[in-house]
Amino acid sequence: MPEEGYARLLGLAPEHLGDDLCRTPTTTIIRLAELTTVHAPWTEMALALARRSRIGALGVWDYLVTSALTPLEGIQDAATYFGTVGDTSTDALHVSENGHQVVISHLNQADMAYEAGSAVSAYALGGCLQRLSDAAQRQLVPLRVTLASETPRRHHSLIDLFGTRAIDFEAPVSSMTFLASDLKSPNPQAQPGLSAVLRKHAEQTLASSVALHDWLDLFRAALVSVHDEGAATLAAAARRLAVSPRTLQRRLNEHGTTWHDELEALRQGHITRLLHRTDLTIDAVAAEGGYGDASALRRAVKRWYGTTPGSLRRSGDPTHGSGPVSSSHRS
Known part of the structure; x- marks a missing residue:
């Protein structure tokens, strides 16, 4: 061809x-x-x-x-x-x-x-x-x-x-x-x-996967990558997409969203998975989720769900029907 x-x-x-999470x-x-x-x-x-x-x-x-x-x-x-x-x-x-x-x-x-x-x-x-x-x-x-x-x-x-x-x-x-x-x-x-471990890995892959359908999906895939690398900044995402930060902001506006909204949605999903699928402390979840301290995390969870991190964790993961798993078993 x-x-x-x-x-x-x-x-x-x-x-x-080259990224298993990009569909x-x-x-x-x-x-x-x-x-x-x-x-x-x-x-x-x-x-x-x-x-x-x-x-x-x-x-x-x-x-x-x-x-x-x-x-x-x-x-x-x-x-x-x-x-x-x-x-x-x-x-x-x-x-x-x-x-x-x-x-x-x-x-x-x-x-x-x-x-x-x-x-x-x-x-x-x-x-x-x-x-x-x-x-x-x-x-x-x-x-x-x-x-x-x-x-x-x-x-x-x-x-x-x-x-x-x-x-x-x-x-x-x-x-x-x-x-x-x-x-x-x-x-x-x-x-x-081994099959149980592989099934868990498959579940995590599906939960974290990013379906690529249009430019906004490409941006979100780039955002996930820079977030996982610990550099979730507008400049880093723009470099990944080979555009200027100003152009990136304009493209996001054209798609009816903003950098702040996209980063907030990514952090919300990440924090929710950490609370439901690990036994990390609230302080550790805050640190891994990109928040300065547990108080900042509590404010964010309150804003998203109207509850506390502890209550959200105890409610269980509605998409998997199970409580948290030990952090020692995470891949």
Whole structure:
């Protein structure tokens, strides 16, 4: 693909591609898929993507699959935390048991060209098969594969991808069916307790992620970065975006917000997570949240929620349904 076709797509800047917390927008993924299928059949694109997407390329999601006690438990975790690699507003991974069989389905509701959508679903299933086989330490072969795609003229690439000729097209849903016994066999490389740690990490990643949709999202991603580096100043954020502080303030005004409001919202979210998910003292939360002392933190929490930090902590985290965890267990 010529670079000018994709270089300016939202979310493809090096600082965003290299940051697990920046969520590349679905519109960019769709455009990349559509551009690619202009140069190669969708069947070959799916195989090429799967071969290049080796274990570890998809971060914590890969290890959720490969580190569980069984491949089935791993793919169930992967379905639960699919948001770490996909846009759950358009895509989903479902796992269901039916007697002695397990069906893994990829649902894709994104509005994209037929070839691009077919490639994405075939790649998604092929990537799952790779990781399941890695977990089992042997090549797993589905009993059958169904794809919600028109029958292509040739599909030898898909036979290579799935390791079987039992592939049906024009199905309602793209899926793979396995013998349950294949996915319930013990994972030779499983490490007891590791799955719980990985699930926690996936939750934290999703809670802290920044979806990139427009310029304001790019700014917020930059603000998170400078905040984490301990330099949440207007000048630092402007340098990260390669604009002057004055230009940055003007762009924020154009988007109906201000530097003060954006910094306040970031600190509010950060402080709330610290109170709900750690056992740090109020003084420590104030220091880590960028406040001079506990009194300043109390005033801020009062302004946000009309209560005290202690009362907010005791109320629990409504998005997770659990109280604080020990700070020694934070990643």
